Every structure is written in structure tokens, then in C-alpha cells.
Amino acid sequence: MKTDEAIKTELQDTRESVTFGADRNKDFSQEPMCLSGRGVTRVFHTGKTTTVAVDHVDFDFHRGELISIVGESGSGKTTLSKMLLGLLEPTEGQIFFKDKPRDISTNQKKKEYWQGIQAIFQDPFSSYNIFHKIDSVLLDCINMRGGKNKSKEEKFAMMKEACSFVNLKFEELTNKYPFELSGGQMQRLMIARIFLLKPDILLADEPTSMIDACSRATILDMLLNLRNETGMTVIFITHDIGLAYYISDSIYIMEHGKFVEAGKAEDVILNPKAPYTKRLISDVPKIHEPWDLSTVG
């Protein structure tokens, strides 16, 4: 196993030679709070067994921040993301949305909350309703954003703008079904959707894990562009700490439903304190040297 010092130097070396997606110099702690949670817990009961998927986690997400939640499979990332989205209610604890306790008890309140938060899911192939054409997917977003009364030309221009933002040609997509596109194109279309919806928070649940490596960078850059252009908070959920380091301002490391380490990306990656974080960092495969597998538990 490499010493902490070795990892640190290596990362610092890399840092100098790589252009980062994230702007490292900006301090987000002064920005208004967008989404925060105190003691958020989710317990699942299946028969007699009880699984604590998320165990008393606290978090503060500021406006415009790009946060990564990193953890391996089964660490509770997806459960947490569902709770953040309001698809699941926490069994304990409270989530605050814009400094007010989140209330999604009625359908109307849920609807209002969902105006402010949107998501991109892991599997682009199951994210679309296969019976709806691409046009109707995008039109739906415009209508949701109060563009119902806009003229056909205006709507068309908006869809075109959204598509060009993600380097897709709208003319080629009209009258096509989502499943006629490649995985990367579908995920880009998802980002176009978000571009039209302009929510306060975007939750991206492993948006690149089903995409080939070449499209991956494109998707990440588009997410960053989206953040920079609209100032939305992006919560990026991933198992890949390398990606998280590339893209995020803050990183939360999750293990067995708990945050074992949290802080600015720089601090977490360069001065990892928790052994789990160290393991995650050393697990990132390197192309120019033998892969150190001694820490794999």
C-alpha cells in the first residue's frame, strides 16, 4: 500500500498537468443554502430483517455548488438520492429545502417541490417512455415551465437551443423515438431536458456509468456547463472517485449508509482521513503503473 504522502504528491503532480472541470478557487459556503439534511435515516423492513440503508446523515448543499456523493455499490447512495428527490420519505430526520423544512405531504406540495429539483438517472435506456417521441419529451418540459401558450415557432426554437446546448441536431431528432439513439445521445438529451426545465437542483445519479469512456467526458463537461450557465446546484452521485475529483467542488464519501468523510474536493482527495477514502483513491486504476490492489478488501 502506498503511503499517504505518496498519494498526496502523486495527486498534486497530476493536478498541475490536468485541466479541471471544477473551479477550485470558488468558496461556496457563503452562498445561500439550497438543500440540507439533519439526521436523515432510511430503514427498510423486509420480513424479519431490517436494513439501515441511510444512517443519520447530515449534509449542506449550497447554491451553485457541484457536490459528489461517492461510495461503492450498496453504500446507500441511491436510497439517499431517492430521498433527496422526494420519491422516498426518510424514516427519521429532516430535509430542508431553501432553509425551510421540506414538506411533500400532499400531491400539490410534491408538485411544487419537483419544480425545484430534477434528476438524471443511471440507465438512459430505461429513462424514457418508449412510446413517446423525442419531440413530445422536450415539449413536455416546455409546457411544465409554463410555456404552454407559446407559439409553435417559439417552442421549436427553444427545443433547438436545448439540443444545440448538448451538441445534438434537433432536425435529426424530430419524429424519432428515444430508443433509436445511442446511450450517449440519450443521456445528452436528458441534459437538454434539464436545460429546458432549469431546476434549482439537479441530481445526477451515476449518469455516466452506462456510457462509454469517450462520451463520459462530454457528459461531464455538459453538466459543468449547465451548472456554470444556470447556477443550479448539481448533486453528482458516483462510485468513481476520479470522476468526482474531476468535476466536483465538495465531496461526500459514503460507507454503509454513513458519510465517513465530507468537505471540499481538494481536502478530501489530497488529505484523506478515513481509511475508506484512502482505499477508494488507491482503487482508481492507473494506466502507466501496476494497479495497486493490496487495499482491496
Next chain:
Amino acid sequence: MKNTLKNVFHSPRFLVGFIIFMCILLTVLIYPYFVHRDPLQGLGKGFLAPGTYVSVYDTNNTGTYRVELPEANDNRLEASVPVKDRQTMLDFLKAKGTDITGLDTSNEHFHELIEVWRANYDEADAKKNKYEGFATQAKRNELRRLNNRLSSDVNAAMTVTKGEGDDATTAAVATSDYVKVDEVANALTLPLGTDNFGRDTLTELVKATGISLLVGLLAGSIATFIGLAVGLLAGYVGGVVDDVLMFIANIFTVIPGFVLLILIYSALGAESRSITTCAVIIGITSWVWTARSVRSQVISLRNRDHVNLSKLSGHSLIRIVATDILPYIMSYVVMAFILQVSSGILAEAQLSMLGLGPNPNELPTLGLMMNWAKLFGAYTSSNAWWAYFPVILVIALISFSLNLMNTGLDQVFNPTLRD
């Protein structure tokens, strides 16, 4: 959608099933325009074998034509004493121990056979001796009827007397006198004969097929509708709603459906059992399996990303179910519906066969026809195959075609079953 339809019709199984079903359906729809007869109108008495019936009275009142058929005599002999009867005669003579050398069933030896028969047959003698093969009463009755038919000479002169008393005129009927069937005022073609009430079986069958299809369609629609509603609600809403609905469904699964059907049915009484009641009761006792399978499909769909996205888009529950869930299980629902129609038709047939069918005085159904055939001994004593075999064939064809359509659809919609 267009592509799916194209694929469906490219499936040979579906196509064959569809064609058979359409043939049955078109017959049911078109037949009444050609035959205006009331399907429950009695035309005769008892089972009449399939064939054309010509009024004897009317044949004597039409003009006659002289036709010399070379084989007229042979045909006449064959029609009056068929080869089968001649064989029976030979068998009897042989059993009695008479010398039958030189005798056979051909027309050349017919007169010799009749002479030997007349010399040897005696009813009392046959009863007393119980010859081998003719020991039963039924066999002896057959011999007696045969003997009665032989007592009149086939080629004897025949006259027709018209009028009464002093006005009576008698005219000879020559063997070469023919009537034209078209000129006979009353002739009746019964392709499938008549049933025990003397009703035209074909007309009745066509009507019954229509009614049974209607019962199946109604029962299938009700069962699919209830099953779909329960399955969607239980699967999508989940929680307590799911528990309650599945509890009810489990109760229905545990109670044997057919027994329940019989109990409800017999409780209703024959008069209040209409076609609609029949369909409704079959429908509300057979929704369980549709509900269970729709529920399991919905559960697997409800956590799919596109449903979550739809929720995040703020769509209402009804809209999510209608646009994000229902289209995905539609193919499955169509298949379940087809099976429900098929089992609805079969359930009606089973119930009616047991005598629990709809009121028999109103309309015929396939099951009622089977029941009548059973009650009046078409299977046994009367040996009237035309009263039940076509019914069985139609039931089998309907259920075969529907099942074929179902497996064809399954093949199209379920890629793992494709060849």
C-alpha cells in the same frame, strides 16, 4: 404501433388463429341475412338427419317429366335395401345355418337373396332361437323393420289417388316419372339436420355461436377490466391498498372458481338467468389471475426510471398510470383478454352443459345445444351426431383460434420466445 401490427400479422400462428376466428365471426354476422328462420322454431319432430326434405304431397301436384335413367332400377334397389341391410340379411341367414352359397350383396343376386330371406326369416323363430349375433332385442327389432320394408315389392305398380268419393281420380305413377325439385312447393334443405325439438341445427348453431361469442366477450371484458383495475391499483399504489386487494384476490383464488360459479348460478334460479347475468357472473369470478399478473408487471414497472422521471415532472397518478405504465403492459393485457374470452366461452358451455345455463327458452348458446343433445340422447340412443358434433367442433375451433392468436401475440411481444 404500425410496426407492431405488421409484426403481429407476420406471425403465422396469429394469422391462422385470426383467419379461423374471422371465418366464424363473419359466418355469424352474415348468415342471418340469407336464412331468416327463427333459430328456436321447431320444424319437425325429433332428430332429422342432414339432407334435403321434399314434400310428398307437393311432388304429386307438380308436372312430371319422363326421364329414362339407365341405372334407375339398380339405384332404386340400392336405396330401398342398402348394401348394409343386405349384409345383415346374409349374416342372419348364415347364423341360422342356411346355405348361402352364390348369394352376395350385389344387385344381380338381390332377388335370389330376397327369396331365400322370405323362405327362412320368421320373427317367432328368431326370438325363440336367439341366433349368434342376433341374440338381443335391439338386433331382432332391426331384423323385423328390415323384413317389413322388404314385404312390399320395389317395382310394384304405384297409383296416386286425388280427391275423395265419386270425384276421386286415380293416376298411375310410372317408374320413369320425375318431378323437378324447384317446382315442388315445399322443399327444405337441412345441412345439419334438426335437433330433438326439430329445430334447424345449422341456424341454431350460428345463432348460438354468436350468443356464446357475446357471452365470452362480455365475460372477458368484465374480467379483464376488473383484473386490470385491481392489478394497477394494487401494484402502483402498493402498501395497505395492495394488501387489502391481494387479500380479496387470494380468497378468490382459494375458492374453486367453478364451484362458486355453480353455487351463484343455481341460487339465481332458471328464470332470472339471462345471457347478461351469465356473462357478468363468469366475469366477476375469473378476474383474479389477470389481477395478479398485472400487479406483478406493474410492480416491476413502478420503480423504473421513466416512471420516476414522470413523477418528477409532476404528472398526476392517473396520467402516469395511463401513459407510463399501461402502454408497457398493454400487449400483456390484450393477451390476457383473449384468454379470458376463450375461457368465458368455455365456462358458459360447461355451465349450460350441466343444465345451469341461461334461460333455455330465450336464445340458444353452444352449451345449451350440448345440454339438449345430452338430455335427448343424441350421444346414445338416437345416434344423432349432427346435434352435438358441430357444436363441439365450433367450441374447439373458437378456443383453438383464440389460443393460437394468444401464442402468436406472445411470440411477437416476448422476444425470448422468438425462433
